[in-house]
Amino acid sequence: MNNPFFSIILPTHNRQTRLKNAINSVLGQTFMNWELIIVNDASSDGTYEYLNSIENEKIQTVHNKKNLYKGGARNAGIAKAKGQYICFLDDDDFYLEHHLDAYYEAIESAGFPEAAWYSMPISYYSDTDTFQKRYLRKPLEDEDMVAYLFHHKNGVPTPRICTHSNIAKKQLFNPSIKIGQDTEMLLRIASKHRVFPIYEHTVVQVRHNDNSGALKHNTGKQRLQGYKYIFNNPMVAKHIPRKLKRYMVSYCYLRSADHFDYINEQNKTFIAAAKSLYYSPFDKNFKIKIVYIVYNVPFFGMLIRKLIGSLKQY
Template identity: 35%
Template sequence: MSSPQVSVIIPTYNRATLVKRAIQSVLNQTFKDFELIIVDDASDDETPEVIDSINDARLEYIRHDLNRHGGAARNTGIKYASGKYIAFLDDDDEWYPTKLERQVERFETVSNEIGLVYCWREVYKNGELVNKASPELFGDIFDETLVWNPIGNTSTFMLPACVLDAVDGFDEHLLRGQDSDLVRRVTREYKVDYIPDYLVKQHWKHKGDQITDVDSDRMYDSIESHLVTLERFDSYFKDNPAPKAELLTVIGRLYAQTGDWSKSLSYLVRGTATKPTSSAVKKELVRSIKEFLKIIR
C-alpha cells in the first residue's frame, strides 16, 4: 500500500466536546490522499469514545500514557506520519474544505527552497467572528519572526516532512510558543509562501472556559519561550542588535505584567542599551510604563 501524500496531525487533550468538529473538517477535505493521526495526550474525559465512534480507515489513534503537552504530542504524530507533507490542526480549530488541496498545489509549483506554506485564518471568540488574519509575508522572513510569530498558528501550516526532520520537530521543553519557535527554526533555513485565502477557522475563549490561576504560569511560559529565542540565536543577534533589543524589552514588559519589577527593569535597561534608537524598543518601554501604572493605581 502506497503512502499518503499528506499526513494530518491533531494533538488533543480533554477536548471531547470539540475534537470531533476538527476531525470532521479534515474528513470533509476535497483533497482525499491523506492519513489522519490523532494523538491523545492522556485525556481523562470521553475523548477515546469520541474517536472510537468515527469510522474512517484513514484515521489512526495514538494515546500517550502521560500528559506530555502539545510539542510532544505533535512530535509523536510526526514520528508515525508517512506522508510527503505534514499539516497540523489544533483540536478546537477547523479547516475549510479546500485547505489541503490549495497547499499541496502550491508546494507542487514552488522550489524546494520553500519549507512552509501557510494560509489566512478567521478568528472566532465564543463562536463569533472577531478578526480576519491575512499576513502577506513570503520568501526569507526570518528577521520578522524573532520577536513574535507573524504568520499564524500551526493550524495554518503545511510543511514537507523532510523539513520537520531537518529542524528536529517541535521543542518539547516549551509549554508555550512552540509554533513560534518552530517558525523561527524553519525560516532560519528555508523560505516560506502563503495562500491568500481564509482556509482556517481558529477558535478561542470557548463557552464554559474559565480564567484561573494558570494565567500567571502562562505568562512565565511566554517569558521562557523568549529566553530560549535569545539563547538559540545568540550568534545571529551579535550582528543584528535591533531584534535583540526589541526581544529584551518585550521580556521586560512581560516581567512587568507578573509584578517582578526587578527583572523587568533589568531587561528593559538591557534592551535600551542594546539599541537605544530603536522605535520598537521605545514602544515596549511605553507599554511597560503603562503596566507599572496599572499596578500602582
C-alpha cells in the first residue's frame, strides 16, 4: 500500500481476547488512510497464531522473540512505521470510530506541522460496566507545556497521543521505564515541539484487574523510577518547578501506600504515607495520608483500628 497518513502502533502481550477488540476498533474507523502495526511482544497464549491468520494488507505484525515490554515494543513498531503521523493503541483499550478523523481534523487545522496532539480521557470500568469522561483544563496562553503535562498525575497515556513521524522516530520511548514511559516521552517532545490538546473523547481506556496500574502492582515505586529520568534530563527538568516535583514524588509514595494497604502491609503503608506527607504536607491528599499514618503507625495502629471499629457499632 502507499504510505498512509497514520501509522498505529499496537503492542500486545498475552491478551489475545482483548486484542481482538482493539483491532476491531481500528478496522471500524471512519478515516480510512491508516496502517496498523501490531507488535507481538513474545506472547505465549496463541497470539502468534492469531495474528498470522489475519489477512489484511493494512495490518502488519512484528513478532518479538523476547519480551521488550511496552516501551521497547512500541519502538519496534515505530521503526516499521511509514505513516506521516504516528498514533498508539494498547491491547486492552479501543478507539471510538471517529478517533482518527478527530486527529486528522486537528492536524489539518494546525497546518500539518511537526508537532504532537493528545485527546481527553474516557475510562471504562469493566467491574461496574460504567464509563467516566473527564476534561483536562485548558493550558493558559503563556503556560509552560512541560510543567502543564507533568502536573497530570497519571500522565497522558499513549493511546491518546499522536505525533509526527519525524518526532516519534527521534524521541523514542525509554525501554527502561516500566510505568510512565508515555509521560517521559511526551515531556521530551514538549520541551522541543508544540503539543496541542484535542477537546474530544476519542479513545477508551479499559480499567480491569489486569491493568498495569491495578492496586496489586506497586505503581508508585515504578512511576517514581520513571520520574528519575525526567528529573535527570536538564532539557526537561528546567521546566518543572521544585514544588511540582515534590508534589509528584509525594503522589508516587501515596500510590505505594495504596498498594501496601491493599495487600495489608501495615508497616510499609505507614512508611510510604509518611514519605508522601514529607514531600507535600498540605495538598488535597492530606487527609488520606493522615488516615494511612494513624491507622498503620507501629504498635498503635491496630489498636486504633479496633477502637474505631467498636465505636462504629454504637
